[in-house]
Amino acid sequence: MKVQTYLFFEGRCEEALAFYRQTLAAEIGPLMRFRDNPDDPDHTMFPPGAGEMVMHAEMTIGETTVFLSDGRCGGSPNFTGMCLTLVLKKPEEAETLFRALAETGQVRMPLRPTFFSPAFGMVADKFGLGWMIYTEQARPA
Template identity: 50%
Template sequence: MKVMVIVKATKSSEAGELPSAELLQAMGQFNEELVKAGIMQTGDGLKPSSEGKRVTFRGQSRTVTDGPFAETKELIAGYWLWQVDSMEQAVEWVKKCPNPMQEESDIEIRPLFEMEDFAENDPEGKVAAHEEGLRQTIAMQSSIVQPYLFFSGRCEEALEFYKKSLGATVTMLMRFHESPDPVPEDMLQPGFENKVMHASFHIGKMMLMASDGCGDGTNFEGFRLALSVSTEEECNRAFAALAEGGTVDMPLEKTFWSPRYGIVTDKFGVGWMVMVPGEPN
């Protein structure tokens, strides 16, 4: 079950008094315990109500009131969302929490509604299906898609090439023989034990990942990397660097969407579209 664990406001929190260094450290350790136990999903502290606003609904009218709000004991100073087995488990965890305030304080635990609670008013499950779709959309909004390149035994050479031609920065590199877990038997082509199992590298603001793969049979097909640079001079330089030992598929030229655009496949078989972004419409 999910519960919201609510830290009630006090005079000190409403006055904007920040927690001491000791309390911050203690709360950080408590949060770490929650995370390790698989309990904590999210949590934050709230600024005092003097920095907030309240919207009152009366039929079709909406009235906005600026803080602060007087009912201190009814205000919230922070919260967690926890996944627990029971209210009893939530209570036991709250008992372990350091006092979040300088003075006497309260922490309230409230279970969240689950869609099953509304089954009687949603007999066909349409609302539940809609909410599940929204949940999946929210989850995917924080996802990241990153290119993962397989170089068929030439990964280290490729990384050095991108360092020289595009100013790439390698942030991590692990070889197959360095893997904490043994590589499954017969997975690697003979001689690949010292090849790159995984690497991460940056080109500009983008992070890419790379590997030698398990053998030399990998080909790049069906995609290209789009490289946008700020000036035509840098576009010319990057394009020429990538074309060295590779193939120019479309020479650099002006297009209706870019003052400088070209397509090149580098010597490792990776396709690039190199461009200067056009002016926004």
């Protein structure tokens, strides 16, 4: 069994993919638009104009693949009750990514040393998606 993260951006998926490509060096994989859905040849399953929206996309950040979609193409993204966590080896890397996400987002907890991490912080990006930035402790040899 595998648990897979799937994020719905309600009409902003393409913008999100570009943002994560630039900010987190995400690699964008397969992308399918609603117009390409073979189970909907008459384009009646989704609202008019949804054909160009993203039905399914994949992006890889580091070792993890995340699925994304425009969802039902209405409303605004709602990412309450969850965060994605970036686990890094060096505090300098954590600082760079934290700043990049916070630039157009909102800092929820400043990046700082804690008892469990040399650099830990929380930020919501411009889409409201929560991120925890975590640097692993050095382990004794």
